[in-house]
Amino acid sequence: MFALRAKAPRDSLLKIFNSLTRKKKVFTPINKQEVSLYCCGPTVYWYAHIGNFRTYIFEDLLRRTLEINGFKVKHVLNITDVGHLTSDADTGEDKIEVGARRENKTVWEIAEHYTQTFFEDAEKLNIQKPTIICKATDHITDMIKLIQRLEKNGYTYTIDDGVYFNTSKLKDYGKLIGMNFKRLNETLKAGTRVEFNPQKVNITDFGLWRFSPKDRKRLMEWNSPWGDGFPGWHIECSAMSIKYLGETFDLHCGGIDHPPIHHTNEIAQSEAATGKKFVNYWLHGAFLTFGSKKKMAKSQGDILTVQNLIERGFDPLAYRYLCLTAHYRSQLEFTWENLQAAQNALYTLREHMRRLSENLERKGKKTLKVKEYVKNFFKAVNDDLNMPKILTLVWKLVRNEMEMNNREKYELLLAFDKILAIDIAREVTTDHLPLKIEELIHKRERARKNQDWKTADELRDEIKKHGYLLEDTSEGIRWRKI
Numbered sequence: 240m241f242a243l244r245a246k247a248p249r250d251s252l253l254k255i256f257n258s259l260t261r262k263k264k265v266f267t268p269i270n271k272q273e274v275s276l277y278c279c280g281p282t283v284y285w286y287a288h289i290g291n292f293r294t295y296i297f298e299d300l301l302r303r304t305l306e307i308n309g310f311k312v313k314h315v316l317n318i319t320d321v322g323h324l325t326s327d328a329d330t331g332e333d334k335i336e337v338g339a340r341r342e343n344k345t346v347w348e349i350a351e352h353y354t355q356t357f358f359e360d361a362e363k364l365n366i367q368k369p370t371i372i373c374k375a376t377d378h379i380t381d382m383i384k385l386i387q388r389l390e391k392n393g394y395t396y397t398i399d400d401g402v403y404f405n406t407s408k409l410k411d412y413g414k415l416i417g418m419n420f421k422r423l424n425e426t427l428k429a430g431t432r433v434e435f436n437p438q439k440v441n442i443t444d445f446g447l448w449r450f451s452p453k454d455r456k457r458l459m460e461w462n463s464p465w466g467d468g469f470p471g472w473h474i475e476c477s478a479m480s481i482k483y484l485g486e487t488f489d490l491h492c493g494g495i496d497h498p499p500i501h502h503t504n505e506i507a508q509s510e511a512a513t514g515k516k517f518v519n520y521w522l523h524g525a526f527l528t529f530g531s532k533k534k535m536a537k538s539q540g541d542i543l544t545v546q547n548l549i550e551r552g553f554d555p556l557a558y559r560y561l562c563l564t565a566h567y568r569s570q571l572e573f574t575w576e577n578l579q580a581a582q583n584a585l586y587t588l589r590e591h592m593r594r595l596s597e598n599l600e601r602k603g604k605k606t607l608k609v610k611e612y613v614k615n616f617f618k619a620v621n622d623d624l625n626m627p628k629i630l631t632l633v634w635k636l637v638r639n640e641m642e643m644n645n646r647e648k649y650e651l652l653l654a655f656d657k658i659l660a661i662d663i664a665r666e667v668t669t670d671h672l673p674l675k676i677e678e679l680i681h682k683r684e685r686a687r688k689n690q691d692w693k694t695a696d697e698l699r700d701e702i703k704k705h706g707y708l709l710e711d712t713s714e715g716i717r718w719r720k721i
């Protein structure tokens with residue numbers, strides 16, 4: 240690809256918004272040869288939903304952006320297969336155990352199954368595989384060692400249900416969200432709906448090691464110097480990121496729900512153990528919302544998976560295109576209409592590429608200003624990953640019919656796709672639901688919502704006449720070609 244082999248121009252060095260400093264600044268890595276990137280991974284007790292995948296797509300865009308700027312990236316992703324309780328505020332049950340009970344399977348089977356489907360779905364969205372994938376349950380010893388360092392440094396205390404981190408001992412606890420310890424504690428006390436463990440010294444203190452209940456064995460438990468039990472959720476990310484990326488590393492990402500608790504606590508325990516700055520750049524992706532503008536959340540059951548999109552006849556990369564239409568720090572509302580529009584746009588782009596490829600030698604009136612497009616491309620991508628601007632550039636190029644040579648235009652678009660990763664040169668296939676059928680399905684859903692069963696049945700028959708069979712399942716409507 241000729242176009243983007245060129246280096247980023249000097250006036251468009253990569254700038255990113257750092258949640259820690261709340262400023263957009265030029266990215267300067269610790270080691271120019273290899274950038275270190277840690278992303279909080281899935282809790283594998285259930286399918287990852289498309290909201291989760293919005294965050295993983297943003298992280299993939301970050302990695303591709305770093306790569307296109309000439310950096311080699313060491314990308315670490317953890318798999319949370321133990322310790323994440325049903326409430327982020329450190330109460331409730333272990334989510335993996337809940338999953339095992341629900342499906343009458345072992346905790347290991349649950350974790351294995353949902354880890355596998357996570358990577359299958361990620362692949363469908365062209366999310367690159369991390370350099371290192373690490374499971375929490377493979378790193379229990381590393382976590383115990385880190386807790387021992389914290390104990391030695393005087394940051395821990397033990398109560399009936401486990402070993403806790405004393406957040407009042409750290410002078411800058413809460414810095415990621417710009418609150419000091421006192422204000423954070425007061426805010427939590429005033430606003431909380433959760434009942435906190437009264438033995439805890441401060442409301443913000445969190446579990447490092449939790450003891451198994453005295454009267455029963457847990458499905459997952461390990462020996463430790465403090466007693467049998469399992470690790471708290473946050474400690475896994477500190478232990479694994481330090482192990483693979485060092486005590487101070489470049490970039491740490493996650494969704495916008497993480498700064499107040501998970502990432503604040505990761506910083507606290509890492510910096511208290513090492514005495515060093517944990518991470519230089521923190522990046523957080525905004526939520527995908529769904530229906531009544533709620534965050535799409537596994538815990539609320541109101542979710543859509545990549546498989547659900549496929550069953551409705553969508554190309555998973557149409558969803559990736561939809562994510563590109565909003566900046567990663569802006570909320571994005573999911574609607575089927577938005578997804579349909581994204582798919583239409585994607586197919587139009589692919590069709591355009593096909594037409595270009597059939598006539599690559601056609602010359603334009605003027606030669607295309609490749610250099611200018613490359614410059615504008617880097618300007619947008621290096622401005623805190625401004626993907627909507629890149630899409631604008633793509634469409635400008637597509638609409639610019641007369642002025643350029645087809646081959647240059649084709650190769651430039653292919654080069655842009657290194658970041659977008661929407662398979663722009665893939666042939667448009669016909670195994671997707673035609674627009675007309677999609678509309679009939681929507682109409683039928685509206686009728687069903689209004690309990691107009693007669694119209695719903697008539698629409699089902701009409702859809703059948705077009706050669707498609709519908710099935711109503713608990714996860715939504717499925718279709719297949721007759």
Ligand code: AMP
Pocket residue numbers: 279280281282283289290291292293294492493494495496497524525526527528534535536537
């Ligand atoms: P979990 O599997 O719940 O630990 O979440 C995995 C990742 O998805 C985390 O980085 C979350 O912050 C992120 N996430 C969760 N819900 C959403 C959502 N509705 N939109 C975007 N990201 C989300």
Ligand code: ZN
Pocket residue numbers: 278279280476501
């Ligand atoms: Zn994490």
